[in-house]
Amino acid sequence: MxxxxxxxxxxxxxxxxxxxxxxxxxxxxxxxxxxxxxxxxxxxxxxxxxxxxxxxxxxxxxxxxxxxxxxxxxxxxxxxxxxxxxxxxxxxxxxxxxxxxxxxxxxxxxxxxxxxxxxxxxxxxxxxxxxxxxxxxxxxxxxxxxxxxxxxxxxxxxxxxxxxxxxxxxxxxxxxxxxxxxxxxxxxxxxxxxxxxxxxxxxxxRAPAAGRVTPAVVRRAVAYMDANADRPVALAEVAAASGVGVRALQLAFRRHLDLTPLAYLRRVRLHRAHRDLVAAQPGDGSTVATIARRWGFAKASRFTAVYQSTFGELPSHTLRT
The missing domain is CATH 2.60.120.10 (Jelly Rolls)
Structure with missing residues (x-):
């Protein structure tokens, strides 16, 4: 750990x-x-x-x-x-x-x-x-x-x-x-x-590209990352859970989702941060900074920029406590 x-x-x-x-x-x-x-x-x-x-x-x-x-x-x-x-x-x-x-x-x-x-x-x-x-x-x-x-x-x-x-x-x-x-x-x-x-x-x-990779590989990887987004997850761990190697996993995501596995994982965590901002209650101690860091965003300025681009508002506007 x-x-x-x-x-x-x-x-x-x-x-x-x-x-x-x-x-x-x-x-x-x-x-x-x-x-x-x-x-x-x-x-x-x-x-x-x-x-x-x-x-x-x-x-x-x-x-x-x-x-x-x-x-x-x-x-x-x-x-x-x-x-x-x-x-x-x-x-x-x-x-x-x-x-x-x-x-x-x-x-x-x-x-x-x-x-x-x-x-x-x-x-x-x-x-x-x-x-x-x-x-x-x-x-x-x-x-x-x-x-x-x-x-x-x-x-x-x-x-x-x-x-x-x-x-x-x-x-x-x-x-x-x-x-x-x-x-x-x-x-x-x-x-x-x-x-x-x-x-x-x-x-x-560079290693040769993996052969044919099916959408099932992506589905298994997505399910694993969705279930484990709240903890550190290595790409090799996701690949093993998906039944392929790291290179094949990267190829599968590029081919079927047009993004990398880690980009998908960051997107999941951004949406979890949004969920926590919406669910925050007055007096529970929630702040934009603590929620952002909980989900792996160390730099507040970067989190704010990505959040506003994705959700159309500042995270401080979502947090109505």
Whole structure:
């Protein structure tokens, strides 16, 4: 389940406490050098949503070096301050403010950072592999990342903006994060990761189109999505319930409904939000924002635009409480 949300904030001057907290997020052995104990401070803001999460680690007045064993998950982020070196595969890569990075998966590495402030995301490799198969047709087991640095300056900036947005959403203490919004955040983060960092989906030969797909496939998929629209649903899950593969499911929707399965699912959730706005009663605490986020719409402006285009009025006009 991806809806178990745990937030924490730790501020300390004690290096042993800092290493313990950071090791709880990314296992490592650390060596810390401090010139002036009065100038050092560590701040860690961390949010986990079951098997993924986003963190901000701020180390001031210290040099923080770490040996990291092979990680069981993808860790990618951006430096917002400080500088240092990431050593991977015998190569030393200088990193500083504004630089994006992807830590190696399933290989040890070393990092040595000075006065670093880093925002990063932790993503399950299985989720990344599944999304890669969904968007490229590449078998999930064949996904490989080929570099720890983004493919271009444009993608570096794109990834930095994604990390800043998602980590900010995750670590805002009073911000509700319903399961559908959390799943949307994970999909956004993982899709951006696949676009920003060199990987095998960028050069994969596209899978051939599926053969004949019948309307029955679409009917089964529609019924499954209608019944499960209130929880995170992966496309592979819908395909399995429909008795076909992901590529065949996508083809069936394009051929018979002229839209994608996920576009259909978003439409179902929009109509559920409309239903909840209509049903809201005075004093029950319903707001446009809470209903929108309940159904996976994290950005109020986007929800308002889509809602007005579909229903011909603002959501605030539908909500007559």
């Amino acid at each position: 991806r809806d178990r949300l745990v937030r924490s904030v730790v501020w300390t001057r004690d290096q042993d406490t800092a290493v313990e907290v950071i090791s709880g997020l990314v296992e490592h052995s650390a060596r810390i050098r401090i010139a002036d104990p009065d100038e050092v401070q560590f701040e860690v803001r961390a949010t986990s949503v079951a098997d993924w999460g986003g963190d901000q680690v701020d180390v001031s007045g210290a040099r923080y070096a770490a040996d990291v064993p092979p990680l069981p998950f993808l860790v990618a982020g951006v430096f917002t301050d400080g500088h240092g070196v990431l050593r991977s595969g015998g190569q030393d890569i200088a990193v500083g403010a504004g630089d994006s990075f992807l830590y190696p998966l399933a290989a040890p590495f070393h990092c040595d950072y000075q006065n670093a402030c880093i925002q990063y995301l932790r993503v399950p490799p299985t989720y990344a592999a599944g999304l890669a198969e969904e968007v490229s047709g590449l078998p999930a087991v064949d996904l490989r990342f080929l570099s720890v640095m983004p493919v271009s300056t444009t993608m570096r900036e794109f990834w930095a903006a994604t990390v800043h947005y998602v980590v900010g959403q995750l670590n805002t203490a009073d911000l509700d994060l319903p399961p559908l919004v959390a799943d949307q955040m994970l999909r956004l983060a993982t899709g951006s990761l696949l676009r920003a960092f060199p990987n095998t989906t960028m050069t994969a030969v």
